[in-house]
Amino acid sequence: MAEHFHVAIIGAGPIGIELAVALKNAGIDYVQIDAGQIGTTISWYPPEMIFHSSADRLSLAGVPIQVPNQQKLTREEYLAYLRSLVLQFNLKVRTYEKVVDATRLPNGTFELRTTSMAGERRYHVDIVVLAIGAFHAPRMLDIPGEDLPHVSHYFGDPHAYFQKNLLIVGGRNSSVETAVRCQRAGANVTISYRRADFDPNVVKFWLLPEIRSMIRDQRVRFLPRTVAVEIRRGSVLLAPTDESGALIPDSPLQEVDADFVLLMTGYRQDATLFEMFGVQLHGQDCQPTYDATTMETNAPGVFVAGTAVAGTPPRKVTVIVETCHVHIPRIVGAITGQRVAGLAPGREDD
Ligand SMILES: Cc1cc2nc3c(=O)[nH]c(=O)nc-3n(C[C@H](O)[C@H](O)[C@H](O)COP(=O)(O)OP(=O)(O)OC[C@H]3O[C@@H](n4cnc5c(N)ncnc54)[C@H](O)[C@@H]3O)c2cc1C
Known part of the structure; x- marks a missing residue:
């Protein structure tokens, strides 16, 4: 028996979480699913690693980050901040549940299949947002x-x-x-x-x-x-x-x-979900194809958010949290049919 939601956010990294807050504030019925714990990508950084981005650029959903020594954040501080956000906004994240299969149904909606320790689940959703990041496996x-x-x-x-x-x-x-x-x-x-x-x-x-x-x-x-x-x-x-x-x-x-x-030779994106949803990948980075004003991909009803837009860049990674905040109002605007004011500063990613 499948559960039904209007939107599925796949991924609960920083940008997936920021999007969840925005959808919740907009009163949109959604489910958020992550293959691991929230902030999985950050959780495998080395202990006490210091971000190169400053705290204000990593802050999400308009919630400032204060650091006692005004220095850059460590991995541990940012993970604690992500946990606080989930608590503050009472977000329901289905963690340790991986989306392994996706099919478009005849009426244009989607069936997702997930696996977890508890077994298999099915979801029927009208809209999918792929906030899956770009660091799935080592090169x-x-x-x-x-x-x-x-x-x-x-x-x-x-x-x-x-x-x-x-x-x-x-x-x-x-x-x-x-x-x-x-x-x-x-x-x-x-x-x-x-x-x-x-x-x-x-x-x-x-x-x-x-x-x-x-x-x-x-x-x-x-x-x-x-x-x-x-x-x-x-x-x-x-x-x-x-x-x-x-x-x-x-x-x-x-x-x-x-x-x-x-x-330490870098990481690459796993494009399997893009392929399952029929999202076209282009260029040597294998970037998903999307409309930068709405973040909707070439597959109708399938959106992309966060660093997932980058594909696998062969050189320097330039798409990071601070360049992705702008995705949130674009997606919410496209889903609700209304333009939404930006939630946090950010520049264009492309
Ligand atoms: C060592 C290191 C240092 C970094 N330093 C910085 C920095 O200073 N500043 C900065 O902005 N960025 C930095 N980055 C990059 C940073 O990790 C990303 O900017 C950030 O995590 C992107 O957030 P995101 O929400 O787009 O994706 P992610 O945080 O990658 O989240 C994607 C989520 O999707 C989930 N997921 C993927 N596939 C599935 C699936 N099939 N089913 C369910 N869930 C799925 C994953 O488990 C993951 O939790 C660094 C990266 C590394 C490796």
Whole structure:
């Protein structure tokens, strides 16, 4: 037996939550479903990670964030803020329930099928908003040994690497942050990066001088213009790259000791739901096709909100929370047929 709602919001990250508040305020009957806990994407950031966005840009639904020291927020503070919002607005989020199937019914509405620990559920909805984010899975290197137990694409607690040889692959924000924190926690850190140097436009401005001084003082070993080609138990084979960062074939390999390997090579979107709903993906980023004035995709009745609009950008991620607040009034306006004043500042995402 299916439950009926006017709108289904799929995803309860920051933007899904901001949309839920707006729909509730507008008196719209909706259901919100998340495959994990609220803020799942943020929950897997490293402990105590500091956002690069300032608190005012991360605030949602017009509810300010006050931080005792006026600094940027940590992962923990933002998750606590998300929980407070859900409590304050009495939002009902169906967590740990994943939307696994979607069908358009003959009358143009949708049937959604979800799975959870409790079993399967079905929903009939008139409108769907995909607020599913863009960080579903790591970008794989597809090299031998990537699946070994001492290899991970996620940085957790630096304590794990105390007095161990840690090889970090990548040279963007996550890699640099991981290297700085693990070195301070007593790990022997080596960074392999396929480019000649870090990009100051990508790495958090307060981390760049830190990593440079660690490298200068030989507290971190930096192997620029190298790429991992095979991971073994206890070591990694690196090959040289050319100026563009591409592997130079048939070059001599370098073997680097590594008790642990962290592949900080970015994340990619899972476009399965877009495909199920008939949303067209375009460009090398595989971005969903949508009308930027309403956020409705090419599939009538299917909207997209939040960082899900980005697809999988091959370079720098530029679609973040602060650029997505504007999606909320567009969607509410389209659903109610009324233009709604903006709820929070934000600039266009495209
Ligand atoms: C290390 C790191 C640091 C970052 N720092 C910043 C920063 O400083 N500022 C910033 O703005 N952004 C930052 N980001 C990006 C940030 O995570 C996103 O901006 C933010 O989470 C986007 O919110 P969202 O609501 O669009 O999507 P998400 O937070 O990704 O939420 C999507 C939700 O959809 C759910 N979902 C997906 N598929 C399904 C399904 N099939 N069924 C049900 N639920 C589903 C997921 O479980 C998830 O909870 C950072 C990312 C990383 C990895």
